[in-house]
Amino acid sequence: MLALAASAAALLVCPAPAEPGGRELVWAADPEGGAPFVEADPAHPDRLVGFEVDLAGLLAARLGLTPRFLNVAFTSIDQSIRRGDADIGLNGIEDTPARRAALATTIPYYEFREVLSVRTADAGRFRSLADLRGRRVATLGGTIAYEILQHAERDLGVRPVSYDDDLHPYSDLVLGRVDAVLLDNVLAERRRRTIPGFVVQPGSVAVGHYVGVLALANRRLRDAIDDVLRGAMRDGSLERIFRSWGIWNDDQRALYRRLLGGEPVPPATGFDAEPDLAAAGPWAAARRYLPSLLQASAVTLALSCLSMALAAGLGVLMATGRLYGGRALRSALAGYVELMRGTPLLLQLFVLYYGIAAAVRLPAFAAALLGLGLNYAAYESEIYRSALEAVPAGQLEAARTLGLSEAQVFRYVRAPQAFRLALAPMTNDFVALLKDSSLVSVLTVLELTKQTQIFATNLGSWVVPGLLCAALYLAMSLPLSALARRLERRWRVPA
Amino acid sequence: MSAAVLQAADVHLRRGPRTILAGASLEVEPGECVALMGPSGAGKTTTLRILTALEPFERGRIAIGSVELLGGRPPAPAALRQLRRTVALVFQFHCLFEHLSALDNVCLAPVHVYGTPAAEARRRAHGLLASLGVDHRAGALPRELSGGEAQRVAIARALAVDPQLLLMDEPTASLDPDRRAELAALLRGMAAGGRSLLVATHDEGFARQVATRVVRLEAGRLAPA
Numbered sequence: 001m002l003a004l005a006a007s008a009a010a011l012l013v014c015p016a017p018a019e020p021g022g023r024e025l026v027w028a029a030d031p032e033g034g035a036p037f038v039e040a041d042p043a044h045p046d047r048l049v050g051f052e053v054d055l056a057g058l059l060a061a062r063l064g065l066t067p068r069f070l071n072v073a074f075t076s077i078d079q080s081i082r083r084g085d086a087d088i089g090l091n092g093i094e095d096t097p098a099r100r101a102a103l104a105t106t107i108p109y110y111e112f113r114e115v116l117s118v119r120t121a122d123a124g125r126f127r128s129l130a131d132l133r134g135r136r137v138a139t140l141g142g143t144i145a146y147e148i149l150q151h152a153e154r155d156l157g158v159r160p161v162s163y164d165d166d167l168h169p170y171s172d173l174v175l176g177r178v179d180a181v182l183l184d185n186v187l188a189e190r191r192r193r194t195i196p197g198f199v200v201q202p203g204s205v206a207v208g209h210y211v212g213v214l215a216l217a218n219r220r221l222r223d224a225i226d227d228v229l230r231g232a233m234r235d236g237s238l239e240r241i242f243r244s245w246g247i248w249n250d251d252q253r254a255l256y257r258r259l260l261g262g263e264p265v266p267p268a269t270g271f272d273a274e275p276d277l278a279a280a281g282p283w284a285a286a287r288r289y290l291p292s293l294l295q296a297s298a299v300t301l302a303l304s305c306l307s308m309a310l311a312a313g314l315g316v317l318m319a320t321g322r323l324y325g326g327r328a329l330r331s332a333l334a335g336y337v338e339l340m341r342g343t344p345l346l347l348q349l350f351v352l353y354y355g356i357a358a359a360v361r362l363p364a365f366a367a368a369l370l371g372l373g374l375n376y377a378a379y380e381s382e383i384y385r386s387a388l389e390a391v392p393a394g395q396l397e398a399a400r401t402l403g404l405s406e407a408q409v410f411r412y413v414r415a416p417q418a419f420r421l422a423l424a425p426m427t428n429d430f431v432a433l434l435k436d437s438s439l440v441s442v443l444t445v446l447e448l449t450k451q452t453q454i455f456a457t458n459l460g461s462w463v464v465p466g467l468l469c470a471a472l473y474l475a476m477s478l479p480l481s482a483l484a485r486r487l488e489r490r491w492r493v494p495a
Numbered sequence: 496m497s498a499a500v501l502q503a504a505d506v507h508l509r510r511g512p513r514t515i516l517a518g519a520s521l522e523v524e525p526g527e528c529v530a531l532m533g534p535s536g537a538g539k540t541t542t543l544r545i546l547t548a549l550e551p552f553e554r555g556r557i558a559i560g561s562v563e564l565l566g567g568r569p570p571a572p573a574a575l576r577q578l579r580r581t582v583a584l585v586f587q588f589h590c591l592f593e594h595l596s597a598l599d600n601v602c603l604a605p606v607h608v609y610g611t612p613a614a615e616a617r618r619r620a621h622g623l624l625a626s627l628g629v630d631h632r633a634g635a636l637p638r639e640l641s642g643g644e645a646q647r648v649a650i651a652r653a654l655a656v657d658p659q660l661l662l663m664d665e666p667t668a669s670l671d672p673d674r675r676a677e678l679a680a681l682l683r684g685m686a687a688g689g690r691s692l693l694v695a696t697h698d699e700g701f702a703r704q705v706a707t708r709v710v711r712l713e714a715g716r717l718a719p720a
Contacts, residue, residue, distance in 0.1 A: 394588060402583070402603065402608065402652070402656060
């Protein structure tokens with residue numbers, strides 16, 4: 001205890017190099033993750049509850065500091081800690097070789113098991129990953145479970161599906177969009193209580209640990225926190241916290257015994273972890289990830305091209321309807337345009353994929369294609385409408401006096417000129433769509449940005465993955481812009 | 496029943512409080528070139544637009560060839576189709592299709608409206624352009640043509656559907672004196688060939704040069720000048 005007090009005093013006199021905390025212990029987490037980790041108290045939404053909240057309070061109290069919470073998106077916690085936004089990240093963060101290399105990780109304070117969940121009806125046939133050849137298995141992107149699934153893809157023919165949260169893997173499991181979910185037992189048990197229709201298989205695929213993460217420059221604070229954790233293991237404080245959240249079990253007792261006995265604890269056991277990417281160097285890591293990034297680029301390109309084709313086709317129909325249709329059709333189309341332009345694309349994607357899943361169960365790629373296509377159709381229709389209106393009325397009348405029907409006037413006179421006028425804004429929209437396609441990762445489509453995010457999480461840095469990702473986006477968008485410029489020059493319409 | 500190509504009787508049109516035509520009547524015989532004169536804003540262009548059914552009129556009767564237009568009633572689709580075969584209009588600003596070459600401007604209606612085979616339509620279009628002295632510009636886009644060339648292409652486009660009656664709106668607006676004289680000779684030749692022409696212009700000299708008869712539009716009525 002004396003040693004602890006001395007450490008804390010030293011920290012207060014000589015603040016750690018990264019000092020967002022001062023006399024506070026600033027801890028980062030994402031309340032969206034929910035209980036038992038961190039969530040807004042349902043009774044008092046301005047307060048946070050969860051075992052991480054209790055743990056942060058315990059650490060701060062024993063260090064003589066005041067805990068202060070910082071809300072950081074789960075996938076950004078590592079980067080935020082490296083930036084020095086907070087002293088420590090506590091959010092069910094997994095211990096991995098990459099994290100140990102890139103950050104100062106605490107000793108593990110909780111041991112979890114990666115468990116397989118399957119629909120109740122499949123409990124007898126999907127007992128392990130080996131039973132899931134050719135099947136879609138869901139998990140959270142950038143986690144140990146995802147890495148396990150990547151190995152299983154190579155070795156067992158399993159098809160990994162990456163999610164951004166831990167709710168939709170289970171809801172999609174019950175809906176039949178995936179055949180199994182691999183996540184830790186804490187998350188699986190949490191969802192099993194609220195989502196009926198699946199079971200958690202008894203065996204574990206791997207074992208891992210939750211740790212706190214600090215910046216490398218904050219090793220002294222990390223050491224002090226490790227001392228506090230050991231003390232809390234020894235005096236039963238940690239056990240009380242985990243019991244109060246219903247997640248205490250014998251695995252923790254065994255873990256604490258090993259830690260207090262000075263035994264080293266590996267990050268994860270039960271599978272062959274990837275060699276540390278960060279240690280391999282960013283360029284070696286880039287070479288390793290390049291095939292996945294190229295594959296994700298192909299998904300991005302295919303999705304963008306198909307969505308744009310859909311948007312252009314619908315856009316032409318809508319623009320034509322708004323110019324030639326009756327009042328009711330014009331009002332309906334104007335309403336559609338305002339609805340699609342006035343609400344976030346992300347929301348539309350969620351509604352298409354999850355919102356109407358009970359009635360229409362669209363595959364992820366189809367939902368992504370439809371979502372992007374329907375959204376961009378609204379913008380395209382406005383471009384085409386203004387381009388069609390820009391064709392001089394005199395030319396249309398000249399065509400009519402020559403005997404052309406309205407359909408022929410449209411086909412031979414109006415549309416060809418409008419298309420040339422619309423080409424530049426269409427190209428702009430295509431490049432924008434190429435980038436907006438990154439939003440569809442929320443529907444489990446593994447496109448370029450999502451793959452880059454996974455790469456960055458595993459590497460512990462955004463610099464090289466970010467550069468590679470930008471280069472790939474540019475490689476896709478620049479030729480498009482050049483082609484559009486050439487067509488514009490060739491088909492130039494005088495002002 | 497007269498052999499007149501155009502017979503307009505007691506045509507009325509108001510736009511808001513303004514009277515455009517107040518019982519206007521006019522006849523144009525085959526091979527006749529009539530100049531329609533009047534001050535700016537008198538309604539010359541509107542009269543041509545009424546004759547091509549681009550604008551409705553309120554009262555009166557217009558007969559062009561075998562087509563009859565009645566005031567206050569939109570023409571039936573069949574009548575409109577027949578009207579398009581009978582009368583053609585050359586707009587003041589030519590209104591050529593900007594994305595098509597001069598040749599394609601001339602071929603568009605024959606090919607797509609009247610079903611003329613493309614090769615035949617092109618042969619005839621070259622003939623028309625040659626007769627108007629602009630065949631060497633057949634491949635040019637409208638933006639590459641001078642004002643006089645564009646006007647001749649617009650005339651060729653109108654003649655490509657072989658109308659009985661050719662209407663022209665201010666044809667000398669963008670022409671210098673030499674081109675004006677050439678155009679006058681061209682129109683006289685067309686009238687001599689049996690085609691009827693109604694030319695709206697405020698250019699007195701040109702009207703005297705080209706027309707077999709001049710009518711003046713004033714206060715909504717047409718009267719011999």
